[in-house]
Amino acid sequence: YKGRSMVPIRFLSESFGANVAWYPASQQILIQMKGKKVLLTIGNDKAVVEQNAVQKTLKMDVPPMIVNNRTLIPLRFVMEVFNATVDWNQVYQLIEINYLK
Numbered sequence: 671y672k673g674r675s676m677v678p679i680r681f682l683s684e685s686f687g688a689n690v691a692w693y694p695a696s697q698q699i700l701i702q703m704k705g706k707k708v709l710l711t712i713g714n715d716k717a718v719v720e721q722n723a724v725q726k727t728l729k730m731d732v733p734p735m736i737v738n739n740r741t742l743i744p745l746r747f748v749m750e751v752f753n754a755t756v757d758w759n760q761v762y763q764l765i766e767i768n769y770l771k
Contacts, residue, residue: 674732675765676742679710686752686769692741699734699741701748708751710734710743719751 679699683690688703697712709718715733719726728751734743745765746756754769 671735671742672732675745676732676735676737677745679734679741679743679748682743682745682748686749686754688752699743703752706752708748712736712741717747717751 679701680690683701683703686703688701691700691702692698693700699710699712701708701710705721707718707720709720711733712735713733715730717728717730719728728747730744730747732744734741736742745767749756749767749769752769754767757766757768758764759766
């Protein structure tokens with residue numbers, strides 16, 4: 671979407687050990703792992719990141735969205751918030767994620 675790889679949030683987050691909560695009334699998603707929390711809102715390009723009781727708001731290139739009853743998030747943004755690296759291999763059209771648990 672707009673040049674960004676969007677992935678299902680639950681699949682991505684749980685694959686690297688994070689917990690995901692969905693709040694339908696506010697259309698928000700909370701991802702938690704190792705003392706870090708990321709709060710995302712459908713259609714909003716701002717994410718609230720909290721660690722050690724310090725909050726900061728970060729801007730994403732594209733907002734989370736719901737497509738076919740699945741919540742999609744920008745891959746690079748969320749992975750980098752959790753200290754992973756994301757590389758794009760143009761030749762093979764391949765995304766490589768490096769994350770050390």
